[in-house]
Amino acid sequence: xxxxxxxxNGRITLPSNVRKQLGLKTGDSVDFVDxxxxxxxxxPGAGPVADPKGWNSNLDSASVGEEMDxxxx
Numbered sequence: 531x532x533x534x535x536x537x538x539n540g541r542i543t544l545p546s547n548v549r550k551q552l553g554l555k556t557g558d559s560v561d562f563v564d565x566x567x568x569x570x571x572x573x574p575g576a577g578p579v580a581d582p583k584g585w586n587s588n589l590d591s592a593s594v595g596e597e598m599d600x601x602x603x
Contacts (some may be wrong), residue, residue: 544572 534542544554554560554573559575 541556 532545532548534544536542544560549555552560552572554574557558560572561575563571563573565571
């Protein structure tokens with residue numbers, strides 16, 4: 531599992547394989563999605579969420595995607 535260390539000013543560097551899988555480039559933003567119980571998912575910050583299926587088997591992917599899109603507006 532990829533990990534990142536939090537610096538003294540709260541910054542993290544996403545591992546290169548995570549950036550690649552998310553399609554992130556320099557200057558892109560990410561969203562942090564609260565999954566509850568102190569857990570978060572990171573997703574690219576631009577555009578609608580197509581399919582969060584597979585993040586958590588207990589999530590309804592359609593409702594999570596809609597909720598995330600609403601949060602971004």
